[in-house]
Amino acid sequence: xxxxxxxxxxxxxxxxxxxxxxxxxxxxxxxxxxxxxxxxxxxxxxxxxxxxxxxxxxxxxxxxxxxxxxxxxxxxxxxxxxxxxxxxxxxxxxxxxxxxxxxxxxxxxxxxxxx
Amino acid sequence: xxxxxxxxxxxxxxxxxxxxxxxxxxxxxxxxxxxxxxxxxxxxxxxxxxxxxxxxxxxxxxxxxxxxxxxxxxxxxxxxxxxxxxxxxxxxxxxxxxxxxxxxxxxxxxxxxxxxxxxxxxxxxxxxxxxxxxxxxxxxxxxxxxxxxxxxxxxxxxxxxxxxxxxxxxxxxxxxxxxxxxxxxxxxxxxxxxxxxxxxxxxxxxx
Numbered sequence: 564x565x566x567x568x569x570x571x572x573x574x575x576x577x578x579x580x581x582x583x584x585x586x587x588x589x590x591x592x593x594x595x596x597x598x599x600x601x602x603x604x605x606x607x608x609x610x611x612x613x614x615x616x617x618x619x620x621x622x623x624x625x626x627x628x629x630x631x632x633x634x635x636x637x638x639x640x641x642x643x644x645x646x647x648x649x650x651x652x653x654x655x656x657x658x659x660x661x662x663x664x665x666x667x668x669x670x671x672x673x674x675x676x677x678x
Numbered sequence: 679x680x681x682x683x684x685x686x687x688x689x690x691x692x693x694x695x696x697x698x699x700x701x702x703x704x705x706x707x708x709x710x711x712x713x714x715x716x717x718x719x720x721x722x723x724x725x726x727x728x729x730x731x732x733x734x735x736x737x738x739x740x741x742x743x744x745x746x747x748x749x750x751x752x753x754x755x756x757x758x759x760x761x762x763x764x765x766x767x768x769x770x771x772x773x774x775x776x777x778x779x780x781x782x783x784x785x786x787x788x789x790x791x792x793x794x795x796x797x798x799x800x801x802x803x804x805x806x807x808x809x810x811x812x813x814x815x816x817x818x819x820x821x822x823x824x825x826x827x828x829x830x831x832x833x834x835x836x837x838x839x840x841x842x843x844x845x846x847x848x849x850x851x852x853x854x855x856x857x858x859x860x861x862x863x864x865x866x867x868x869x870x871x872x873x874x875x876x877x878x879x880x881x882x883x884x885x
Binding site for chain 2: 580581583584587589591592594599604605608611620621622625627628629632635639644645650657664665666668670672
């Protein structure tokens with residue numbers, strides 16, 4: 564059998580569908596927002612397609628949910644539902660809350676000590 | 679991000695952004711965190727390729743069902759309570775002795791979730807998405823599937839509205855088998871077209 568530049572046999576065979584919890588959450592949020600009628604599935608496929616076709620996507624597909632998240636953010640921003648600056652600020656609050664939370668305790672946004 | 683000391687807790691940037699979106703959307707009443715957990719659980723544990731395998735086994739066993747599946751896969755599959763969340767239509771494509779079917783989504787990663795669960799990593803990765811259409815025979819060989827040169831390969835490119843399920847050929851030596859037993863021969867890859875249905879193991883006979 565010939566070997567090729569981007570050999571699919573090199574891909575991990577059957578890794579779990581979600582490598583990390585945030586990937587499952589990003590996926591589920593998308594499904595929930597569609598159920599709620601926030602966007603059509605065609606709109607979603609267009610947004611995801613725009614991200615995955617950007618140059619530099621990993622051939623092993625490990626960055627797939629990073630594209631997924633970028634697609635979700637851009638779609639929500641374009642609909643005026645979550646402006647990029649608001650998401651940035653809220654993400655920073657979550658990171659501060661994580662740092663302020665002792666190990667082993669659940670990370671809560673209330674733990675954010677503020678900037 | 680520095681990793682030169684022990685952190686109490688750390689969210690990686692993607693996890694933090696997902697939480698941020700979840701917070702903002704929950705505050706706006708657009709999502710309910712409990713519903714998010716239910717969706718994750720459903721896709722991680724309840725929906726998977728066993729659903730599709732039951733569809734295929736039923737089509738093998740019941741000619742009337744096979745006919746219905748050919749004509750209106752969306753309804754035939756829904757009759758087994760496997761319904762898509764995205765309102766997509768399903769089409770079943772049947773392998774024959776002349777033609778092998780292969781499914782891809784060149785645009786992004788459209789996939790028949792209701793019958794196959796979530797797609798494997800390779801299905802979403804650029805090499806498969808770009809090469810399945812250009813060189814299907816070569817792609818199949820990389821999956822260990824070498825088809826006779828005179829067998830046609832038909833490639834189906836999924837869209838947000840239309841998803842495909844490959845119905846592999848029923849292996850010989852399975853006459854009289856129950857649907858349950860038949861379903862065990864049907865792998866996820868066989869229903870994407872990167873594999874065939876597994877052949878039954880025959881005890882005490884040469885392969």
